Amino acid sequence: xxxxxxxxxxxxxxxxxxxxxxxxxxxxxxxxxxxxxxxxxxxxxxxxxxxxxxxxxxxxxxxxxxxxxxxxxxxxxxxxxxxxxxxxxxxxxxxxxxxxxxxxxxxxxxxxxxxxxxxxxxxxxxxxxxxxxxxxxxxxxxxxxxxxxxxxxxxxxxxxxxxxxxxxxxxxxxxxxxxxxxxxxxxxxxxxxxxxxxxxxxxxxxxxxxxxxxxxxxxxxxxxxxxxxxxxxxxxxxxxxxxxxxxxxxxxxxxxx
Numbered sequence: 001x002x003x004x005x006x007x008x009x010x011x012x013x014x015x016x017x018x019x020x021x022x023x024x025x026x027x028x029x030x031x032x033x034x035x036x037x038x039x040x041x042x043x044x045x046x047x048x049x050x051x052x053x054x055x056x057x058x059x060x061x062x063x064x065x066x067x068x069x070x071x072x073x074x075x076x077x078x079x080x081x082x083x084x085x086x087x088x089x090x091x092x093x094x095x096x097x098x099x100x101x102x103x104x105x106x107x108x109x110x111x112x113x114x115x116x117x118x119x120x121x122x123x124x125x126x127x128x129x130x131x132x133x134x135x136x137x138x139x140x141x142x143x144x145x146x147x148x149x150x151x152x153x154x155x156x157x158x159x160x161x162x163x164x165x166x167x168x169x170x171x172x173x174x175x176x177x178x179x180x181x182x183x184x185x186x187x188x189x190x191x192x193x194x195x196x197x198x199x200x201x202x203x204x205x206x207x208x209x210x211x212x213x214x215x216x217x218x219x220x221x222x223x224x225x226x227x228x229x230x231x232x233x234x235x236x237x238x239x240x241x242x243x244x245x246x247x248x249x250x251x252x253x254x255x256x257x
Contacts, residue, residue, distance in 0.1 A: 015141065017129050019169075023153065028124045030209045139195050143208070
C-alpha cells in the first residue's frame, strides 16, 4: 500500500468532467478525501464570492458559463489569494478586469495551472481536462450516466419533481457543453480527452473512487516511460498471420473479394 501511495504522490492532479446528476461532484469530493488532496470546485468559487460580498445564488447561477463573476473574483483576489494559493498568483502580474472572452479564458487557465502548480488537487470542471491535457502527471476522468438514472439522483439530492429535475439536467449539460466549445473548441463528451470514462448507472460511487485511484496509480507508473513505448501496441508482438479483413492495396482498388 505504501508503494502505491508513493507512486500516486508523483501525480499532480486529477480532473473530473461530469454529466450533471451523474454523481461526479460527489465522486470528486470522496476522491479528494481518500487521497488527502485539495478539492477545487464550485465551493471554492462560492467561498471567494462570500468574501467579496457576492451571493451564493449568483455564484451558482454564473459559474462555468458567465464571465462577469469570475472577472470580479479574480480582480478582487489579488489582495487575498496569495495567502490561500501562493503558487497561483504572482504579485508582479496584477490581475486585470477581463473585458473580452480571450482575456477571460486566459484568466481561467492561469487559475487552473496555478492549482496544478500547487499540486495534489482534484479539479472539477472548468475545462481543466483541456488546459492540462498535455500533462502526463494528471489523470483525466469523465463521469457519465443515463438520463433515466440522473433524473432520480437530482430529484433526491435537490428536492425537485421529475419535470424540474429533467429540465435542470438539460440546462446544466447545455451550459457545460457550450462553455467548453466556446472557450476551448472541444466537446466534453469527446472520450479522447480522458484517461478514464466511468458510467455510474450500476457502479456505486465508492467503487468509482476505487477505479480512479487504481487508474491514478497505474498512470503514475508510466510517468518515466518514453513516448515511443506508450500506446496500446507497447510490448505486443505482431499478429501470427495477416488479419482476414486486410486485403492488398490492388484488391481494394479493383474491388476484388
